[in-house]
């Protein structure tokens with residue numbers, strides 16, 4: 396196929412039409428991710444368990460990969476169809492313009508997920524779809540991609556999902572999980588995942604204009620997410636995405652999108668962002684991570700014990716991911732720490748908004764916050780509660 400012909404088809408089939416997408420989220424974070432997608436301008440934003448469906452042009456979905464803070468991955472739905480018989484899958488797989496989306500030199504990892512589906516035999520489904528892609532690529536004079544080796548994280552994921560009488564064929568736009576922002580050197584003892592940190596901040600209504608304190612900052616995840624949000628920096632600036640290898644990818648437009656985001660970002664957060672930890676090494680690691688994430692400007696980091704330190708000027712938002720029983724210390728210690736936390740908040744932080752990661756929902760009562768809202772989400776084999784509330788006046 397001539398270059399011009401391919402370019403025309405790329406425009407007509409990839410960039411001009413609206414497509415359907417699915418942003419995967421940690422269960423519980425769907426409403427937050429849906430709000431992020433609406434703010435980006437996505438259409439038909441429909442949350443369901445484990446993610447959010449939306450429709451958009453490809454350019455907006457590229458921006459969604461760059462900007463979404465609470466999503467794990469974005470799938471482009473190449474086909475969504477009714478399945479009555481096996482031939483329906485063959486016909487749909489054959490009708491995909493694979494050469495527009497699949498790079499010949501990136502191994503292909505075909506995943507199949509079936510739930511009470513009319514389709515059976517996952518191995519055969521993967522084979523049929525892989526063959527359809529290979530046939531089409533050969534027809535247009537390209538070498539088909541090789542199948543991915545198990546565990547190859549750089550492979551292009553392609554997913555066939557079947558549920559009841561419907562099936563879909565989707566291509567992963569993101570590559571590595573989106574919580575991997577590209578800056579983390581090492582985790583510290585028990586880092587919070589970045590999507591949950593962003594979710595806690597969003598759940599508390601954080602917009603960067605109020606002072607922020609994380610008094611047990613560990614490796615700095617919450618302050619780094621807060622600094623990026625406060626300055627309007629996209630979380631994906633420092634990482635690679637699967638769509639960058641697609642034949643339809645527009646490198647110049649993508650670089651322009653990133654450059655523009657950087658130029659429009661504030662040079663520093665509009666209000667103070669402070670991270671503290673009683674462990675000096677944790678503070679050093681947080682400082683190092685903030686530098687790697689390029690958000691150290693306007694972020695204060697200090698070695699201080701929460702129970703002895705005075706609050707910074709406020710009131711503002713205090714976010715905290717205290718140690719918990721499973722990974723650090725015992726459950727009983729963690730519970731008594733939450734109790735002490737509640738007392739210290741009442742004593743010194745009247746009027747502050749709080750966002751707390753709790754490993755037992757019933758511990759919320761120990762904090763005596765008012766105006767509380769909770770979101771639960773799985774994390775590290777546990778179900779954590781992201782609690783927001785206000786410390787009542789004295």
Ligand SMILES: C[S@@+](CC[C@H](N)C(=O)[O-])C[C@H]1O[C@@H](n2cnc3c(N)ncnc32)[C@H](O)[C@@H]1O
Nearest residue numbers: 586587611613614616672673674700701716718
């Ligand atoms: C679960 S970790 C926080 C992880 C952090 N959110 C991150 O993403 O890396 C809890 C942190 O609380 C700190 N810590 C425990 N007791 C403290 C205290 N009394 N004052 C300040 N920090 C404390 C620990 O040193 C540890 O770094």
